[in-house]
Amino acid sequence: MKGSDNTNFIPNLSYDCVIFGFNGKTLKILILEYQNTGFFALPGGFIRKNQSLKEAVDQGVEERTGLKNVFLDQFQVFGSLDRSDSFAMRKILEANNKDIEENKWMMNRFITVGHYALINYEDVDPKPDHLSDSIGWYAIEDVPRLMMDHNDIVDKALEVLRNNISEKIIGMNLLPQKFTMKQLQQVFEAILDQKLRRTSFQRKMLSLDILERHEKLFEGKAHKAPYLYSFT
Amino acid sequence: MKGSDNTNFIPNLSYDCVIFGFNGKTLKILILEYQNTGFFALPGGFIRKNQSLKEAVDQGVEERTGLKNVFLDQFQVFGSLDRSDSFAMRKILEANNKDIEENKWMMNRFITVGHYALINYEDVDPKPDHLSDSIGWYAIEDVPRLMMDHNDIVDKALEVLRNNISEKIIGMNLLPQKFTMKQLQQVFEAILDQKLRRTSFQRKMLSLDILERHEKLFEGKAHKAPYLYSFT
DNA sequence: TGTCTATTGTCTCACTTTATGACAATAATT
DNA sequence: AATTATTGTCATAAAGTGAGACAATAGACA
The missing domain is CATH 3.90.79.10 (Nucleoside Triphosphate Pyrophosphohydrolase)
Structure with missing residues (x-):
């Protein structure tokens, strides 16, 4: 106080x-x-x-x-x-x-x-x-x-x-400037408290035309490296 | 004041x-x-x-x-x-x-x-x-x-x-208790300031399962008499 | 070094929802 | 009784979504 x-x-x-x-x-x-x-x-x-x-x-x-x-x-x-x-x-x-x-x-x-x-x-x-x-x-x-x-x-x-x-406001403010599609999905899953389908989610987000795709993520993570995105 | x-x-x-x-x-x-x-x-x-x-x-x-x-x-x-x-x-x-x-x-x-x-x-x-x-x-x-x-x-x-x-709140409060589908559509057109398609609008409203259909409207209007609806 | 493995990007097919037009039924007007 | 504009409903096309398949990939691991 x-x-x-x-x-x-x-x-x-x-x-x-x-x-x-x-x-x-x-x-x-x-x-x-x-x-x-x-x-x-x-x-x-x-x-x-x-x-x-x-x-x-x-x-x-x-x-x-x-x-x-x-x-x-x-x-x-x-x-x-x-x-x-x-x-x-x-x-x-x-x-x-x-x-x-x-x-x-x-x-x-x-x-x-x-x-x-x-x-x-x-x-x-x-x-x-x-x-x-x-x-x-x-x-x-x-x-x-x-x-x-x-x-x-x-x-x-x-x-x-x-x-x-809106999707853009949620993502823009809760995530770092550059993020992977998985991170974006996890934000939504946390907010909505439910699992979302990976493919549908990705298609939906890309169709909204609010994302800009950058180069690869090199992070020490295993498996295929995901793209990095930011909001336009 | x-x-x-x-x-x-x-x-x-x-x-x-x-x-x-x-x-x-x-x-x-x-x-x-x-x-x-x-x-x-x-x-x-x-x-x-x-x-x-x-x-x-x-x-x-x-x-x-x-x-x-x-x-x-x-x-x-x-x-x-x-x-x-x-x-x-x-x-x-x-x-x-x-x-x-x-x-x-x-x-x-x-x-x-x-x-x-x-x-x-x-x-x-x-x-x-x-x-x-x-x-x-x-x-x-x-x-x-x-x-x-x-x-x-x-x-x-x-x-x-x-x-x-929501559709229900708009209609329930701005219209009389019984109303025609046309009246309901006109409320939305006035609020949104745009024309809506009659058939799509009707199908959408009926699918929402918020309307109860009553008997006919006898009003002195010409042409086919429309149903009267109220909100459930 | 080469194989393994989980994740990612993309595609396909089925299914659902929405858009758009067509058409018959109808009630006052003529 | 024919006309006319409006209404309820259906038919078809277009767009969107759910669910799975599959190849590409980059680190893990032998």
Whole structure:
């Protein structure tokens, strides 16, 4: 939880971010843990009064990952009355020796703008500690119990990712610039949580006319060397 | 603009609503005009501190249309710094003899949650005046210049409607309970702004298994009488 | 060095889905 | 009773997808 000047932020409004990464095998998300509380949560924060929503979210993502210009999309606003948890917020403030009175506004009711981000796992700064929280990758099937309604936010983000996103955006943001057809297929299999047919998948991707084929991959791997592709 | 107790509302946060209706020929949206200002705007409002976002929006739509249980979907949050217009807001308050000092919070910067609604045009209460604003239907190609970024909000709502929505939701909410295949096709043609092939469209709709076929339509129309359908 | 083996790129065939046109049935109009 | 425009349905062609076959290949391994 960053910032402490209670006049600088828009009250009652926050953002939360489901940051997806792909490690080559499974889809993962970034979860942070508030020290000395046992609380897990999504990376999130507040919006300054003289700051656009996008600026606030970009800044929060950069602070957590070290990445700029990350693909980000709002997918839902969570605005129910019962989603806030002033008790947990108080414990977090106490555990970090923050002045309760001064940060009382944080214990109010909050409406949050849910975002998801797609990033290249390899690009992330591996030293994840930030101020009072530690942060780490969790496979989507191993996400722990999170604060407030953050598990719902994750579920919804995944649903939107599965249904609404174009092939190009998924691949461009979750993979390195050059990749093999197999890697591309594995991203889709991880997101959709199902096996795909190799030949059909390849034919489909090539027919979409979004891939550029490069020379061979020499990697120490055995067997026939696959082509490398990038997005056009 | 309803309400005047400046302690009851969440500051800096509003909602706006693109309410779509279909009159049998074209897609229309509800636009309100603030009296004595020449300002056109989307129906919108603020969220009370003890009210969920959904309650606030439902209430605002009901006040404007007389309809309960309207299909509503958030589609984007508009959070740029330059979208607010304190000058216009002041003129609206003045034109309605509201106390400027008491309503000063309304001239602050606002982040707004964009929604769209799909309603049956015939169901709408035809006496549209409400407090200080008059309200009326505009074909989407005839929408006037709106306040602030409301034209952008309309454009985005239409884009989302065209891309993301299931056949059933579109038809169920924009049409009367019983309708002909032709009417259903006209809804889609109005939304997508393109002609569709009659036979393909009919086969597609029937194959989706979302329609129930009823008896004949006796209407004074000439030619072969079409079936009536409703959604299952 | 030569053989083995798993992976890759491509092709084929069957099957499904979609596009497009044809045609008969029909209900008011004449 | 014939006309006419519209509707429901079918026929055929075109495009897309599922599932398997097969040769090419590059490291592994004897």
